[in-house]
Amino acid sequence: MYRLILLLSCLGFQQAIAQVKETKAPATLKSVLLAQFKTTWNQQEWFVPVAKAIEGITAEQASWKPSDSSHSVGELAYHLLFWNKRLLNDFNGKDKGTFSGNNNETFDAFTEASWNATVEQLSQVMEGWEKAIAAADDAKLQEWYGNIANMNVHNAYHTGQILYIRKQAGNWNAEKGVK
Structure with missing residues (x-):
């Protein structure tokens, strides 16, 4: 603590604060949504x-499912692919595709054989989202910020489920962040 006080005294507290402020731009709607x-x-x-x-x-x-009949990791990943792709297409003014309104269908389309394709498509959709948010103007983000924020929360929610299932299955490496 003494060294920190000495350092701030030597540099000048006001100068140190000014340097911090210079290096960090104020947050914008775009920067918050993108982060x-x-x-x-x-x-x-x-x-x-x-x-x-x-x-x-x-x-x-x-493809593994817990005995409590919840979804598999693959079904959850497919569900995320379905909703993120549908929303991205809507954001970009493209056809959203057909949807019956039955959310269960957004999980059921996954098969073990489709796993690699699901992961690749999810990656492409998410890369598309990152580019779309970065390129969007303020008016577009003002119109869409609620949907984008909700999508992000939805993704985080299902990621928690994925981790929980992987932990139950014994195939999660705790060194990746969750013990």
């Missing part, structure tokens, strides 16, 4: 993001 998106997709901060949660899992492991 939130990244931490729920592939940038580990306070919690494990989706990309890290599904990394290294085999198709067989992705």
Whole structure:
């Protein structure tokens, strides 16, 4: 503590504060949404993001379900793919695709054989989202911020489920962030 006080005294407290302020731009809606998106997709901060949660899992492991009849990791990943893709298409003014309104269908389309394709498509969709948020103007973000923030929370929620299932199955490496 004494060294910190001495350092601040030597540099001049006001000068140190000015340097900190210079290096950090004020937050914008875009920067907040993009930071939130990244931490729920592939940038580990306070919690494990989706990309890290599904990394290294085999198709067989992705198909495993707990005995309480919850979803498998693969079904949850497919569900995230479905909703993130649908929302991205809507954001970009493209056809959202068909949807019956039955949310159970957004889990049921997963098969063990489709695991690698599901992971690849999810990665492509999420890369598309990152680019779309970064390129969007303020008016577009003002219109969409609620949907983007909810999507990010939805992704984080299901990532927690993925981690819980992987821990139950015994195929989660606690060194990746959750013990």
